[in-house]
Structures are given as structure tokens and as C-alpha cells.
Amino acid sequence: MDLGLRGRTALVGGASAGLGRATAEWLAQEGCKLALWSRGGDKLEQAAEEIRKLYSVVVVTVAGDAADPTAASKVAWQAERALGEIDIVVLNAGGPIASEATKPDAAEWRRSFQLLTLTPIEIASALLPGMRKRGWGRVVSIMSSGIRQPIPDLVYSNACRSALQAWLKTIAEEVIADGVTVNGVIPGRLDTERVATLDKARALKLGVSAAEVRAERERTIPAGRYGRPDELAAYVAWLCSDLSCYQTGTFVPIDGGMLRSLP
Numbered sequence: 001m002d003l004g005l006r007g008r009t010a011l012v013g014g015a016s017a018g019l020g021r022a023t024a025e026w027l028a029q030e031g032c033k034l035a036l037w038s039r040g041g042d043k044l045e046q047a048a049e050e051i052r053k054l055y056s057v058v059v060v061t062v063a064g065d066a067a068d069p070t071a072a073s074k075v076a077w078q079a080e081r082a083l084g085e086i087d088i089v090v091l092n093a094g095g096p097i098a099s100e101a102t103k104p105d106a107a108e109w110r111r112s113f114q115l116l117t118l119t120p121i122e123i124a125s126a127l128l129p130g131m132r133k134r135g136w137g138r139v140v141s142i143m144s145s146g147i148r149q150p151i152p153d154l155v156y157s158n159a160c161r162s163a164l165q166a167w168l169k170t171i172a173e174e175v176i177a178d179g180v181t182v183n184g185v186i187p188g189r190l191d192t193e194r195v196a197t198l199d200k201a202r203a204l205k206l207g208v209s210a211a212e213v214r215a216e217r218e219r220t221i222p223a224g225r226y227g228r229p230d231e232l233a234a235y236v237a238w239l240c241s242d243l244s245c246y247q248t249g250t251f252v253p254i255d256g257g258m259l260r261s262l263p
């Protein structure tokens with residue numbers, strides 16, 4: 001199916017690995033010009049090189065730490081300088097640390113709020129005026145199941161992403177009349193480095209193997225397995241397309257049925 005994305009420009013966060021990388025590949029396959037954003041380094045450059053070769057599209061890289069209060073304006077500016085106006089932004093970066101919710105750490109709260117709430121808000125805010133002026137734009141945020149059902153040990157993620165969700169829902173109403181949609185996807189447990197790291201940390205805590213943790217978690221997923229990053233990326237690409245123009249303000253789980261709650 002042609003999603004009608006050929007020639008569109010997209011800034012994709014967390015694009016050197018995992019869900020961001022898979023999303024970048026889907027958008028490249030659809031003919032988008034890409035600005036791949038992460039903290040930078042060899043992994044990011046390698047991702048860009050591989051995507052260029054595989055899909056013959058323009059791919060540039062932008063380095064910036066989402067936990068840095070000055071990152072958002074630099075990342076948005078560099079992406080626009082390299083590609084021109086940005087049509088699509090995929091808000092995504094790394095996750096926060098696991099912690100005990102009853103032992104708050106003020107510095108970690110501030111860092112997580114910058115990483116998961118303020119930086120995405122600031123990047124989207126920098127790019128929205130251009131999208132609205134041109135009458136077309138897509139904002140898609142990669143969230144977490146913690147916004148529906150708080151995850152033990154991930155209080156920073158649960159709280160900071162819920163704040164981001166509230167902001168996204170608020171602006172979705174404001175910008176749809178200008179042809180800009182704002183949506184989120186909720187990954188359950190998709191097979192990436194981050195999930196492997198969290199599984200290892202839990203294994204260490206419980207004194208079992210990471211394979212046992214994974215097997216225990218897979219039993220709680222009706223699909224019986226962790227998802228693949230491309231299974232989420234396909235849906236993000238759909239949200240970025242013209243075909244989804246009447247869908248806004250939604251947050252859709254891609255989780256093999258893991259979340260039992262009604263929306």
C-alpha cells in the first residue's frame with residue numbers, strides 16, 4: 001500500500017536503535033527524507049548509512065541529548081537547516097532509570113521530566129507553527145503502557161509520560177483544523193536493547209535468569225511473545241500518512257493484547 005509519504009520530511013527521535021530505528025526504516029521505505037536524532041556517535045551514523053543504502057533516500061543525522069534542557073531548539077533547528085521544513089516528527093528517545101517509587105530523587109525527577117516531557121513538548125512546539133502554516137503535519141509520540149497501567153519500578157516513566165500525553169491531547173484539538181494530527185503509540189514489550197536491559201535488571205533483583213524473566217513476561221501477553229520493533233513502526237508510518245488524516249488525539253497500544261484495561 002502506498003502511504004503517500006514520498007518526499008515528505010521527517011525528524012525521528014531515538015533513531016539509532018530499537019523502535020526509533022525501525023520507524024525510520026518504515027518511513028524511508030515510503031520515500032521520506034529523514035533526520036535521524038539520538039545522542040550521536042557511531043551507532044547513529046551507521047544507522048543513517050544503512051538506511052541510505054537500503055532505501056536511496058536523503059538521510060541526515062542530528063545529535064542531542066533529550067535530557068539536556070538546550071537540546072530541543074538545537075535539534076529542531078538542525079533538522080530544518082538540513083532538510084528544509086519538517087512535515088513529520090516522531091517524538092522518541094531513551095527511557096528513564098528504574099527506581100523505587102517510594103524513594104524519590106529530586107534530581108532524577110527533573111532529568112526524567114526534561115527527557116520525557118519537556119524536550120518532546122519543545123521539539124513539537126518548534127515545528128508545529130510551520131506545519132500549521134503549510135496545512136499539513138504529523139506528530140507521533142512513542143509512549144509506554146505505563147500511561148494506562150503504571151509499571152512497578154518505572155515511576156518516572158509513568159508520571160512524566162502521562163504529563164506528555166495530557167499536553168498532546170490538549171494540542172491535538174487546537175491544531176487539527178490546520179491539517180496537523182497528533183497521536184501516540186503505546187508499546188507493550190517489544191524486543192529492543194532497552195527491554196533486554198530492563199529484563200536483566202529484574203533478573204538480578206529476583207536472582208533468576210533473564211530468560212526466565214522474559215518467559216514469565218511472555219506468559220502475560222495474549223500473543224505469547226514480545227513484539228518486533230517493525231510491528232510498531234508499521235503503525236507509526238500509517239499515523240504519519242495521509243490515510244490517517246481523520247485520526248487525532250489517540251493513544252493506541254501495540255502490545256499483543258497485554259493491556260487488559262478498557263481505554
Ligand SMILES: NC(=O)c1ccc[n+]([C@@H]2O[C@H](COP(=O)([O-])OP(=O)(O)OC[C@H]3O[C@@H](n4cnc5c(N)ncnc54)[C@H](OP(=O)(O)O)[C@@H]3O)[C@@H](O)[C@H]2O)c1
Binds near residue numbers: 013019066191
Ligand atoms: N521497547 C519497548 O517495548 C518499550 C516499551 C515501553 C516504552 N518504551 C519506550 O520507548 C522508547 C524507545 O525504546 P526502545 O526500546 O527503542 O529503546 P532502545 O532500543 O534503548 O533505543 C533508544 C534510542 O533512544 C536513543 N536515546 C537514548 N537516550 C537518549 C537521550 N537521552 N537523548 C536522545 N536520544 C536518546 C538511543 O540512541 P543513542 O544511544 O545513540 O542516544 C536509541 O536510538 C523509550 O523511551 C522506551 O522507554 C519502549
